[in-house]
């Protein structure tokens with residue numbers, strides 16, 4: 008995880024670095040820091056805790072600090088070493104008596120850092136931190152002190168490293184230059200006029216540019232204010248066309264909302280609309296020609312993903328199996344990658360990742376390549392690593408998601424998988440065309456129905472009554488059957504990640520085989536009732552928990568009278584066709600997690616220990 012930024016060119020260096028870090032804080036917020044390069048040396052500032060702490064320190068620096076024209080910045084999610092100032096990046100190397108100082112920021116893990124540390128210690132280097140990154144700073148400083156250019160020293164250093172990294176560095180010896188490289192961790196170059204930028208992700212820089220260059224694995228970038236040079240580690244120049252992103256800078260501002268999570272919940276109708284646009288016609292027919300795949304040749308599908316994306320995958324499986332009659336397995340990517348998966352070239356592997364950067368999901372893709380599968384990435388991030396690893400990409404068009412808890416990207420992932428299920432169903436002739444189109448027409452109504460769900464939940468007192476059920480709670484049990492089971496898993500994940508309450512998502516029918524032992528007055532049950540026969544069955548299971556003292560919150564259709572008889576609190580959702588049920592039922596669970604966390608005084612956008620992009624395994 009961790010976010011890195013770099014800038015070279017003008018006097019707005021500190022402003023750009025701080026703004027870039029602000030937009031990357033979702034990647035980690037254990038500490039943050041800056042290093043600026045000038046002809047008379049480096050200036051650094053580092054602080055433990057959220058970026059505001061660094062902003063306070065930077066605000067007290069003198070004019071000299073703000074006149075520097077190049078620098079790098081970092082926001083940290085701790086892997087090696089606790090969140091202390093000593094472990095905060097940038098890390099420096101060189102300096103008197105051996106030569107000019109360099110400063111390095113790093114995202115990733117250097118696997119051979121212990122051996123390198125021993126070797127450097129034996130040569131007299133002293134270590135000031137517990138991080139794996141400090142070895143890079145010393146190797147780089149040593150190279151520069153020995154007379155190498157910053158780029159040459161970086162290349163020499165990279166040849167010593169094993170593991171994953173995106174690194175950026177500045178040196179007092181070349182204050183007009185920023186160098187960077189990557190292997191497995193993400194890095195983009197932002198292109199400006201008289202200035203150039205670097206970042207872990209495009210959203211860091213949207214206030215300054217929308218033109219970017221990918222830096223690929225094993226490439227080095229050298230930036231000055233007027234030039235960007237890419238080359239391979241063995242020195243071959245790389246020519247690459249820039250790409251333009253269509254995200255706006257406003258999309259990553261709060262726009263009057265108290266938190267990004269709340270904003271992003273409210274953006275769900277628009278996000279769904281954008282994801283369906285151009286892919287689902289008014290008559291319900293689907294157009295996935297953008298994939299360039301012949302979907303008819305596929306005989307089975309493996310879905311790989313982590314966290315919320317895995318829950319979307321479970322809903323995708325249910326639609327694909329029901330509509331396209333194709334066998335689907337859904338696997339947590341970290342298990343799949345080491346699980347010796349079985350498949351062949353008729354297997355389609357669908358890798359779902361909001362960020363497109365999740366290490367385990369990327370590794371699962373690589374494992375699938377091992378048996379010749381075709382890979383389809385479902386991602387929200389244009390130009391992310393997964394888009395370059397996959398054979399085809401189905402972009403969810405949710406716009407940037409800043410809150411660590413995934414909301415709008417979950418709904419759009421589900422919608423994208425539904426589109427895929429229509430496409431596969433059609434290609435296989437699994438169902439009458441008109442039947443699929445009818446379901447397609449229902450899906451077209453998802454933005455409107457999710458909007459209705461948001462409005463229904465806005466009724467005064469509803470959410471506070473639900474939050475009241477959580478007073479004194481020590482855990483929670485989320486129950487659902489069929490399509491409502493993945494929704495229950497997602498509701499439980501949302502609650503635990505932002506409110507820190509232990510929460511289990513369970514198939515309602517399985518509850519008596521263990522989890523019912525949790526039930527008492529301090530363990531609320533959140534039941535996603537759904538409709539049809541499964542609703543009846545779920546209701547019976549909920550009755551069983553009520554008999555054991557459970558306090559119940561029911562997510563139920565707005566006209567479901569029985570729900571009000573067993574639940575202390577009913578969160579209503581509009582009546583919808585079956586395919587839309589998971590989409591509308593997720594909304595109350597997002598609000599519930601949000602309000603419970605707020606009532607506990609927690610930061611919903613930056614929950615402890617988490618980061619939005621998980622780039623370590």
Ligand code: M6R
Nearest residue numbers: 314315316360361362365412413
């Ligand atoms: O970027 P990805 O979709 O690959 O991320 C996967 C998970 O890390 C992510 O969904 C995580 O579980 C969220 N914080 C859940 O809200």
